[in-house]
Amino acid sequence: MNKVEIAHTQTLDDIIMAVSFAEAAGDISLIYGDAGLGKTVSLKQYTRMHPDVIYIEFYK
Helix, strand or coil, X not given: CCCCCCCCCHHHHHHHHHHHHHHHXXXXXXXXXXXXXXXXXXXXXXXXXXXXXXXXXXXX
16 A cells, blocks of 8 residues: 655644544544535544544434
8 A cells, every 4th residue: 555645734734733633632523614625634533643532423
């Protein structure tokens, strides 16, 4: 499997911070926004970095 490089962006930083706080508090985070901002990539990167985290996608 090829390694994919993740671009370091403000969105990545913001999402990592939000879910880190939620994880530390034993809480959940809701991440939403326009398409193409990097939400899914950021969250999947966080779950790769923290294997104890559960990632759930919800489609309306």
